[in-house]
Amino acid sequence: MVGTVSVVHAQGVVRVYGEGDTAVRALHGVDVEIEAGQLTAVMGPSGSGKSTLMHILAGLDRPTSGSVMIDGIEITTLGDDALTKLRRQHIGFIFQFFNLLPMLSARDNIVLPLTIAGEKPDSGFFDDLVRRVGLADRLTHRPAELSGGQQQRVAIARALVSRPTVVFADEPTGNLDSRTSGEILTLMRSSVEEYGQTTVMVTHDAKAAAMADRVLYLADGEIVKETGRSSQHEILQIIDTMDLQ
Numbered sequence: 541m542v543g544t545v546s547v548v549h550a551q552g553v554v555r556v557y558g559e560g561d562t563a564v565r566a567l568h569g570v571d572v573e574i575e576a577g578q579l580t581a582v583m584g585p586s587g588s589g590k591s592t593l594m595h596i597l598a599g600l601d602r603p604t605s606g607s608v609m610i611d612g613i614e615i616t617t618l619g620d621d622a623l624t625k626l627r628r629q630h631i632g633f634i635f636q637f638f639n640l641l642p643m644l645s646a647r648d649n650i651v652l653p654l655t656i657a658g659e660k661p662d663s664g665f666f667d668d669l670v671r672r673v674g675l676a677d678r679l680t681h682r683p684a685e686l687s688g689g690q691q692q693r694v695a696i697a698r699a700l701v702s703r704p705t706v707v708f709a710d711e712p713t714g715n716l717d718s719r720t721s722g723e724i725l726t727l728m729r730s731s732v733e734e735y736g737q738t739t740v741m742v743t744h745d746a747k748a749a750a751m752a753d754r755v756l757y758l759a760d761g762e763i764v765k766e767t768g769r770s771s772q773h774e775i776l777q778i779i780d781t782m783d784l785q
């Protein structure tokens with residue numbers, strides 16, 4: 541497509557779990573490109589391979605065969621140390637259950653990816669980020685002293701603080717009530733608009749997918765449909781028509 545740059549490029553991705561009679565073929569040869577500056581949603585029924593695909597695109601798991609390039613680097617052949625370094629430099633993660641460190645303050649959780657890399661946050665960017673995510677007056681609190689929505693805001697700030705090539709979010713609103721989910725989705729959308737943050741979000745929720753620029757539909761380990769920006773109603777219709785419940 542003219543005018544777009546792909547930052548993640550996967551080709552022929554196959555993932556088989558186990559061996560012999562009990563082997564499960566979770567991905568059947570997926571080709572996908574993730575475009576810079578876009579929010580891409582991945583939808584599909586339970587067991588369709590969404591988490592497997594996300595983990596492989598993010599370098600958390602290796603495909604049985606196929607190629608994955610992040611920012612022009614083939615990651616499937618990297619050794620463990622090089623892969624860890626690449627994840628640190630290029631990838632941010634947001635999980636359903638926040639995955640914050642309980643003993644650290646919100647501030648220390650947010651800057652953790654930089655601390656591990658031996659770097660310091662750019663103070664202008666850090667201040668802007670915590671203001672945008674609405675945590676400026678919560679930075680000394682530990683996760684247990686924060687609401688679920690606030691904890692996910694900390695996790696979003698942690699994912700964004702290193703300005704990664706791509707943020708992967710696995711069901712980021714799956715553990716939140718609908719009002720808080722709406723706030724978190726708005727925040728993720730604004731990180732795409734304002735920081736140009738390339739983001740891939742796995743979700744079951746058509747409302748979440750309606751925030752995306754592009755929606756990929758997975759079924760039985762294959763991408764079976766792709767749409768551009770779509771309303772919640774349009775997404776629900778596709779899920780219904782294609783029997784992707």
Ligand SMILES: Nc1ncnc2c1ncn2[C@@H]1O[C@H](COP(=O)(O)OP(=O)(O)OP(=O)(O)O)[C@@H](O)[C@H]1O
Nearest residue numbers: 557558564566584585586587588589590591592593
């Ligand atoms: N570690 C594993 N060992 C064996 N099979 C696995 C493993 N992880 C996933 N699978 C299988 O691979 C398939 C895809 O699973 P995956 O978790 O990627 O689906 P999903 O679309 O993310 O599902 P959900 O929406 O329920 O999280 C499923 O059949 C699942 O049972």
